[in-house]
Structures are given as C-alpha cells and as structure tokens.
Amino acid sequence: MGKEVRMSDYGDDDGEDDEHDKVPEWEIGLPEGDDLTPLSQSLVPSILALAFSIIPERSRTIHDVDRASRVTISSLRSSSSGNGYSAATEEVVVVVDRVGSSSHGSDPKKQRRSDGGGGEAAAVDSMAEEEGDSGTEKTLKRPRLVWTPQLHKRFVDVVDHLGIKSAVPKTIMQLMNVEGLSRENVASHLQKYRLYLKRIQGLTTEDGPYSSDQLFSSTPVPPQSFQDGGGSNGATGKLGVPSMIPMPVYGNHVGMMQGQYHQYRDHGNESNQYMMQQQNRFGTMVTSPSVGGGGDVNDK
DNA sequence: ATATGAATAT
C-alpha cells in the first residue's frame, strides 16, 4: 500500500468553487506553485497515533513555524461518507491563527489557496518582533485564538470521531494536532460547543413542530452528514455530532457561531468564518438518528 | 497531581 493520488475525487471538500480549468492532467492535484508543501507533517495519522499513545511532538515555537512557513496547506479530506479519518486521510499540522490584542495594523501577508480540496491553513501573526523567545509555548501568554472555520471543522471532526461523550479537551487537542493549540483553548471551545449542542437538541427534541420523540423522530434536524462527513457513530455508542449548521429555517437558526466576521475580508476567497450554510431542502432524509439508544447527548 | 467542566472575567 503506497501513496496514491486520486484525481477523480479531488476537489470537493468544502463544496467550494474552484475548478481546474485547463491544466494538463498531470498537473491536477499538484501544488499550485505558491502553495507550499506542509512544513510539518505528521508521519502518523493522529487518530492512529493516539491509539498508540504517540503524542505528536511539539517543540517548535510559534515563531519558528511562522518563520518557516507563512502558509501551510493541507489536504484534509474529510470523509465523503462515513469515516472521515481513514488511513487515507492526509494529516497536516495546522498552525493556529491568532490575533494580537495589541497593536496590530495589518499584515499584508495573506493566506491563499488556489485549488479546491478544501485546504485549510492558518498562519501565525508575526508578533511585533523577535520577542525574547524565552519560554516554551507553554509558559507564554498566547494571543487570542481565533477559531477559523477550518479549525472548527477539525474540531468537530475530532469530537465527532470521539463521540461527544468521550470527547474531552486533552484528547481533542491531541487529535486535532494543531500547532499552538492549547488544552484550554479546546476546553473553552468545547464548552461552547456543548452549549450549542444542547440548544439544538432542545429545540429539536422538545420544541419541534413534530412529534419530538426519539421514537419516530422526523424532526428536521440536520444530523451529521453533509460536508463534514460527520456520520460516523455506532462504534462505541457515540452519537452523531452535528457540526452546528445555521440553517435558514424560518427565523429559527441555530448555530453556535454566527455573526462574527470582520477579521480578514479579502474577497470572498477563503478565511470566511463559520459560514457553513447549507442548502438543506427539507423533506429529503433529514431525520435525526441522533438520539438513538440512550437518548441523551449529555449526561455526566 | 491533573484534567474537566461550569462559572466568571476580559
């Protein structure tokens, strides 16, 4: 079993635009030139790694990584159906994007991705200068983390694969394998995410215009299988984890992250926040197998 | 001794 590049199912990750117009076939799938090869790449898929208790080394400082790679792209293919973390899944260490709370005019450095495949990348904002880089990124007070859609997706993927019940900050953090991401970062986000889950669960299970019962649930809740490939439960009795999608239901949207933008507004290119909307025409197959066995997404 | 989760603070 070796590496194999599938050109057929290349771009479709986030269901974006991008078309390879007229490139020679052999060029399809190759880096576009300014797209760099991931500078840090795990040799072992994170899930696998965890299974073997291999914790990805993280010795580089943010500055190091920053210097080495302004841009890191990844071809995180996330499941077209079911398991998003297969052996074929490409793992890439993503550097986190942070915003300086202090003086930060604007870094003309922008991230760019050219072709589909959804890539995700983030860059570290180069702090003023060479701060006394004393201290491992543990002791340092890191700037506010910004949960970009990419990061969030990663988060959701991991949480999903762990099962909401056993997803705890440390594990999530490890599996996400994101450079510079701390446990508390994840913890905080997880807290909010759980809140979100609770909300939609509430709305969907006891306030829905339908039976609202786990038995014949035909409640229009987008379960877990869209662009996230969130459908992968049933292994350890995990529940599907919605990827919080603000759906255009009549004045009834849920979505843990909404009106927050304004950060980097290049041109509808990328780096748009959690704008993962979906054109979910109900009546398709939107049922919620979520509450399947126990019927409780959160219990402690 | 550590990690988690809720509350609270920025």
Next chain:
DNA sequence: GATATTCATA
C-alpha cells in the same frame, strides 16, 4: 459574542 481564566471537584 467569542475566547480566556478561575475554581471547585472528579
């Protein structure tokens, strides 16, 4: 509102 930090406790 988003993220960080504190704090009781598992």
